[in-house]
Amino acid sequence: MNEPAKTDTPRELQPPQCTLLRLRRTTRRVTQIYDHHLAPLGLRVTQYSLLGSLMGQPPMPIGSFAEMMGMDRTTLTRNLRPLIRAGWVDLVAGEDRRQRAVILTAEGKAMFKRAVPLWRQAESALRAAVGSDAIGQLQRLLDHSLERVSATA
Amino acid sequence: MNEPAKTDTPRELQPPQCTLLRLRRTTRRVTQIYDHHLAPLGLRVTQYSLLGSLMGQPPMPIGSFAEMMGMDRTTLTRNLRPLIRAGWVDLVAGEDRRQRAVILTAEGKAMFKRAVPLWRQAESALRAAVGSDAIGQLQRLLDHSLERVSATA
DNA sequence: AATGGAAAAGTGTATATACACAGTTATCGG
DNA sequence: CCGATAACTGTGTATATACACTTTTCCATT
Numbered sequence: 001m002n003e004p005a006k007t008d009t010p011r012e013l014q015p016p017q018c019t020l021l022r023l024r025r026t027t028r029r030v031t032q033i034y035d036h037h038l039a040p041l042g043l044r045v046t047q048y049s050l051l052g053s054l055m056g057q058p059p060m061p062i063g064s065f066a067e068m069m070g071m072d073r074t075t076l077t078r079n080l081r082p083l084i085r086a087g088w089v090d091l092v093a094g095e096d097r098r099q100r101a102v103i104l105t106a107e108g109k110a111m112f113k114r115a116v117p118l119w120r121q122a123e124s125a126l127r128a129a130v131g132s133d134a135i136g137q138l139q140r141l142l143d144h145s146l147e148r149v150s151a152t153a
Numbered sequence: 154m155n156e157p158a159k160t161d162t163p164r165e166l167q168p169p170q171c172t173l174l175r176l177r178r179t180t181r182r183v184t185q186i187y188d189h190h191l192a193p194l195g196l197r198v199t200q201y202s203l204l205g206s207l208m209g210q211p212p213m214p215i216g217s218f219a220e221m222m223g224m225d226r227t228t229l230t231r232n233l234r235p236l237i238r239a240g241w242v243d244l245v246a247g248e249d250r251r252q253r254a255v256i257l258t259a260e261g262k263a264m265f266k267r268a269v270p271l272w273r274q275a276e277s278a279l280r281a282a283v284g285s286d287a288i289g290q291l292q293r294l295l296d297h298s299l300e301r302v303s304a305t306a
Numbered sequence: 307a308a309t310g311g312a313a314a315a316g317t318g319t320a321t322a323t324a325c326a327c328a329g330t331t332a333t334c335g336g
Numbered sequence: 337c338c339g340a341t342a343a344c345t346g347t348g349t350a351t352a353t354a355c356a357c358t359t360t361t362c363c364a365t366t
Binding site: 017018019020021022023024025026027028029030031033034045046049069070071072119122123126127129130131134135137138139141142143144145146148149150151 | 170171172173174175176177178179180181182183184186187198199202222223224225272275276279280282283284287288290291292294295296297298299301302303304
């Protein structure tokens with residue numbers, strides 16, 4: 001990998017004061033770590049979180065589920081597709097003929113349980129690399145930021 | 154929006170101790186904020202950050218640029234496509250016949266300069282909602298985490 | 307009961323992300 | 337000089353993300 005010319009802008013200026021740039025960069029990297037840990041089961045971390053969020057839940061209408069996940073409704077629709085194809089999740093009729101509700105199948109529950117140890121490994125690896133104190137603070141700040149930002153909107 | 158049955162798992166258990174879930178959720182939401190601010194120019198925040206990172210730079214080989222952005226090389230290739238189509242960046246020959254280097258066009262520079270005020274508005278809105286102290290701590294923790302995680306890999 | 311508005315969900319389109327694989331060019335050992 | 341290897345990049349495929357638009361269904365008001 002060739003370095004660019006040595007007379008460049010100093011690195012201090014490279015990631016400017018952009019909060020989102022840092023959020024996105026870090027999310028990309030950490031997502032890779034979790035995905036690599038989950039890879040032996042052919043599961044992505046987004047999928048893991050969807051399965052886990054459905055554990056022990058009654059049938060969840062798409063819209064409610066999307067809101068719970070903090071995800072756009074149409075994003076959730078697409079994200080459910082591979083899970084349905086794999087047989088881990090099913091769409092059933094809701095209380096309303098407009099609604100379609102998401103449920104976890106027996107295979108989905110089993111898959112999630114098999115994935116938990118791998119997820120735990122990923123979480124541990126992250127905690128070991130970054131430090132428990134920093135992880136705790138980071139989680140607290142992310143929760144705080146999301147709450148504030150959502151209240152504003 | 155119908156609420157699911159009231160006998161659900163309590164909300165405290167819903168986002169479990171998953172650091173990445175929080176990172177991804179918050180990133181989704183904050184990305185929307187920035188994208189909405191940049192929408193009048195038809196620019197996404199990822200594109201904004203690519204243009205900005207090219208400002209004042211010599212021609213950047215794809216690989217070096219990807220490393221600088223903390224982005225997979227092939228992701229960068231795809232992300233550059235709309236910018237090239239729009240005429241904001243160009244691919245030129247590198248020092249090597251293997252290399253292709255990215256440069257910012259005059260239109261790209263102009264577009265970035267027009268976008269800076271919109272980006273600043275987004276950053277200000279985020280700071281106002283979340284609080285300056287929290288934003289500062291969040292940035293510091295994100296930088297720290299990324300550095301630690303990258304050193305480990 | 308008819309109807310118009312609101313609610314729930316899906317689709318078209320475009321970008322963002324990255325792994326596995328393939329193609330081309332440089333470099334180095336003999 | 338030649339062949340093996342490494343370096344640089346692109347493509348195929350799959351998922352993740354969300355906006356604009358459409359379709360279907362419910363419901364309230366007349």
